[in-house]
Amino acid sequence: DGGITQSPKYLFRKEGQNVTLSCEQNLNHDAMYWYRQDPGQGLRLIYYSQIVNDFQKGDIAEGYSVSREKKESFPLTVTSAQKNPTAFYLCASSTRSDIANPTYEQYFGPGTRLTVT
Amino acid sequence: AQKITQTQPGMFVQEKEAVTLDCTYDTSDQSYGLFWYKQPSSGEMIFLIYQGSYDEQNATEGRYSLNFQKARKSANLVISASQLGDSAMYFCAMRELRNTNAGKSTFGDGTTLTVKP
Numbered sequence: 001d002g003g004i005t006q007s008p009k010y011l012f013r014k015e016g017q018n019v020t021l022s023c024e025q026n027l028n029h030d031a032m033y034w035y036r037q038d039p040g041q042g043l044r045l046i047y048y049s050q051i052v053n054d055f056q057k058g059d060i061a062e063g064y065s066v067s068r069e070k071k072e073s074f075p076l077t078v079t080s081a082q083k084n085p086t087a088f089y090l091c092a093s094s095t096r097s098d099i100a101n102p103t104y105e106q107y108f109g110p111g112t113r114l115t116v117t
Numbered sequence: 118a119q120k121i122t123q124t125q126p127g128m129f130v131q132e133k134e135a136v137t138l139d140c141t142y143d144t145s146d147q148s149y150g151l152f153w154y155k156q157p158s159s160g161e162m163i164f165l166i167y168q169g170s171y172d173e174q175n176a177t178e179g180r181y182s183l184n185f186q187k188a189r190k191s192a193n194l195v196i197s198a199s200q201l202g203d204s205a206m207y208f209c210a211m212r213e214l215r216n217t218n219a220g221k222s223t224f225g226d227g228t229t230l231t232v233k234p
Binding site for chain 1: 121123150152154160161162164167208210212214218219220221222223224225226227
């Protein structure tokens, strides 16, 4: 079945440790995204990538890093520089959007709940 | 910078009645896409409906329709014949389509809808 997988579902880390969240998709999508969601809040864009080997900062990129070496994979590293990393992290993918191809919705993974103590 | 505003933190509706969830947006771009997503308590994100900035007709998908008023920069979601399973958080989102920011997405803070039996 095609879809997006995020692992693990729950992740616990000690303060000061870097942690990498996995996101894999087999939908053959060019574009991938990382969002952060705090309780009762909306989604905030961390990083996005429209194509392999290229990515752009979103609205809250500080303290995070990403790589896009393969089309299927877009891992997110939460570094120790992120002041408040405890949150729900959602990965998404879509067909690449531009003016010629505007309509493509994002497909979301099940999310990873990160708790840092 | 683009911004999405959802002014209703919570809404109640009686089963089988229609409900409108408000969404206003702010952008200087002429080309953009507007999306609505549903997030049940499980955390998954479900795509509901899309409206392009150049679409002249309001989008419809089953019980969902989008009341798009471009001059007022509003994209309200209308759910007809509400069902108990519609109880969830609903997010309005916008995606830029210009080359420099193509693919960048912004979400509102969401509206929690509760359907009463």
